[in-house]
Amino acid sequence: MGQIVYDVHYQTSLGFLISYYFYLTGLSAGSFMISTLSYGFGMEKFKPASKMGVVTAVLLLLLAPQFLLMQVAWPVKSLWHNFVYLNPLSAISYGAFLLVLYPLNSIIYGIFMFKDNKKWTKFFGLIGIPLALAVHGYTGWILALGVARDYWNTGLMPIVFLFSAMVSGISMMILMIMIRDRFFTKEKVINREILEGLAKLLGWLLIVDLFLVFCDYSILLYSGQEGQEVAHFMLFGRMAFGFVFMENIVGKIIPLIIVMIPKLRNNYYLLVLAALMNMIGILAMRIVTVYGGQVLPLM
Amino acid sequence: MSIEKKNQKLPRWGMVIDLNKCIGCHTCEIACKVQNDVPLGIWRSWVKEIEKGVYPNVVRAFRPTLCNHCEDPVCVKVCPVHASFKREDGIVMVDPHLCVGCRYCMSACPYEVRYIHPQKGILDKCDFCHFRVDEGLQPACVEACPTSARVFGDLHDSESEVAQLVSREPVQALKVDMGTDPHVYYIGLDQTTMEVKREVEFVWDK
Numbered sequence A: 001m002g003q004i005v006y007d008v009h010y011q012t013s014l015g016f017l018i019s020y021y022f023y024l025t026g027l028s029a030g031s032f033m034i035s036t037l038s039y040g041f042g043m044e045k046f047k048p049a050s051k052m053g054v055v056t057a058v059l060l061l062l063l064a065p066q067f068l069l070m071q072v073a074w075p076v077k078s079l080w081h082n083f084v085y086l087n088p089l090s091a092i093s094y095g096a097f098l099l100v101l102y103p104l105n106s107i108i109y110g111i112f113m114f115k116d117n118k119k120w121t122k123f124f125g126l127i128g129i130p131l132a133l134a135v136h137g138y139t140g141w142i143l144a145l146g147v148a149r150d151y152w153n154t155g156l157m158p159i160v161f162l163f164s165a166m167v168s169g170i171s172m173m174i175l176m177i178m179i180r181d182r183f184f185t186k187e188k189v190i191n192r193e194i195l196e197g198l199a200k201l202l203g204w205l206l207i208v209d210l211f212l213v214f215c216d217y218s219i220l221l222y223s224g225q226e227g228q229e230v231a232h233f234m235l236f237g238r239m240a241f242g243f244v245f246m247e248n249i250v251g252k253i254i255p256l257i258i259v260m261i262p263k264l265r266n267n268y269y270l271l272v273l274a275a276l277m278n279m280i281g282i283l284a285m286r287i288v289t290v291y292g293g294q295v296l297p298l299m
Numbered sequence B: 001m002s003i004e005k006k007n008q009k010l011p012r013w014g015m016v017i018d019l020n021k022c023i024g025c026h027t028c029e030i031a032c033k034v035q036n037d038v039p040l041g042i043w044r045s046w047v048k049e050i051e052k053g054v055y056p057n058v059v060r061a062f063r064p065t066l067c068n069h070c071e072d073p074v075c076v077k078v079c080p081v082h083a084s085f086k087r088e089d090g091i092v093m094v095d096p097h098l099c100v101g102c103r104y105c106m107s108a109c110p111y112e113v114r115y116i117h118p119q120k121g122i123l124d125k126c127d128f129c130h131f132r133v134d135e136g137l138q139p140a141c142v143e144a145c146p147t148s149a150r151v152f153g154d155l156h157d158s159e160s161e162v163a164q165l166v167s168r169e170p171v172q173a174l175k176v177d178m179g180t181d182p183h184v185y186y187i188g189l190d191q192t193t194m195e196v197k198r199e200v201e202f203v204w205d206k
Helices: A016-041 A044-071 A075-084 A091-114 A118-144 A156-183 A192-221 A225-235 A240-260 A268-295 B027-036 B074-078 B104-108 B130-134 B140-144 B161-168
Strands: A003-006 B013-018 B046-054 B057-065 B084-086 B092-094 B150-154 B184-187
Touching (some): A044 A075, A118 A156, A240 A268, B013 B161, B074 B104
Antiparallel strands (some): B084 B092
């Protein structure tokens, strides 16, 4: 009704660095999940991906917190303040512990795996699954507990984050298995069986992910004023390219079509394309969720 | 309102802003910036201005904005290092020695009154000029207001002007639905000043 003559612009608080941090923890959690499929759950066909999965999980989780520390204005102070002046009500407090425990557990799990100790590998793998769920789920909680913003403040947020983590992790594993088999083995033969299994898994997880996004948006569009506005902003406003095109069409729907049709799935070029598109789409999802969720002013 | 329930011996600082008296002169904004050495491009307290109506029936509505010093502040809950805290007299403050600049409270505050200090890298916000209040003075914005639109005082003291205004006048606080129980009250708050123009360009953007 009124026309704003003067108002103060609001500083955007969580930027792209946080998006990259969420993306890398997601990839780490996803590849850890894949590595536990054979040792933890006895799915023998995924065994060739186990060692690679745990190594990437550890490496990515050593890289990811660097983005977090770049975002924090006082990185050294934050390293010990998070433990000494702990606030049990804050989601970030738990993250500090998880970011220490999860890589440690992954390293132990990886050592036992490389020593071929099946019993202890299974043990630490099964401990690692709740840790991997927590280390990525808590990033969803961070956003969900930012109660001011309707786009974030939903119970779906941690689950959406978990599923997007798993799909991006699987896509990364597909790409890495192809590169390893094609260029770094003596036989130079691509393991068709494991790729087929991962692609099918990717397809089903993508369906769940798309369903969660549908739930989220259908509820947002029927909620209060701010929720409706942020949903319109995502679907038709400035974020439409990032959300509708990059995240959902490029990142989820086209890869879903490719991995769900056996003829397309067996074409390695298309499978690489699907995995790449999915990884780009999930990165877009992180940016849209973190940055797009808070770009609209509240007052 | 939780004023009645709490410990009556301690003061509970609060503010009432009478928008019928506000003339939109932005003096409080300047006084706050001078008193607290707030850097360029950032405000602890400011006056939002709205032009409403259709010509010839037009008017400007104002809404001075500052930290609401909530009884149940979200920023205090989400701070991972206890840097954001609420004093016993209700002033919500940030301890610069504890703050690590993670900006989580900025994204959780429903009133968007927090900012990162560009030079210090720690979080900064309105603290009711606590050093002035402790010395028995009024906050700088209240002191500077030429029309006495801003009234500051102890909400527990039934003799104080704020307590009387809150009990007598029809007052409204911002975003009470967030469950934060804000302690900055407005008399004559215009609906248009609370609306958020999310997709509309600002005047100066054109």
